[in-house]
Amino acid sequence: MTALEPPDSYHFSAAEGWLVLGSYPDALDELERISPTLQEHPDILLLRWHVHAKMKDWKACADVGKRLVGAAPGEISSWQNYANSLFYEKRYREAFDALFPAIEKFPKEWSVPYNLACYECQMGKLDEAMSWFKMAQALGNADEIKQQALRDPDLGPLHQTIHGL
Secondary structure, eight states: OOOOOTTHHHHHHHHHHHHHHTOHHHHHHHHHTSOGGGTTOHHHHHHHHHHHHHTTOHHHHHHHHHHHHHHOTTOHHHHHHHHHHHHHTTOHHHHHHHHTTHHHHSTTOTHHHHHHHHHHHHTTOHHHHHHHHHHHHHHSOHHHHHHHHHHOGGGGGGHHHHHTO
């Protein structure tokens, strides 16, 4: 991965600062000033994704997230950010399909089946959602995952069943 050098590193730092300050258009302007050859750099894409997420521009997030998966397929956050962008647009089937390959790439990561459970739940596929949820519990701290699920509105239709586990 190419390291960011001045002046690109300055624009990147400025974009981070604008993001923290809540000036999202200025953050995007700074990111645009970075060299065209570095626009697909995973760090640039991730920061761009976060700016658009703060703006709740899920369509832009989905575009950036897809590019992020291509640029950094070994990072679980790439897959989750992309899938969640689709989820927030209520494109549940696409979110599921986008995250599903991560099951094989990250077989020990409980958050992948957990998110798949959320997507299935929102599609009304409660049996499938419960299967994914149980897989998540098997991979992580079952009690903590249960408590998180009981607070998660995306798993609302399963709350009674999860409570009984």
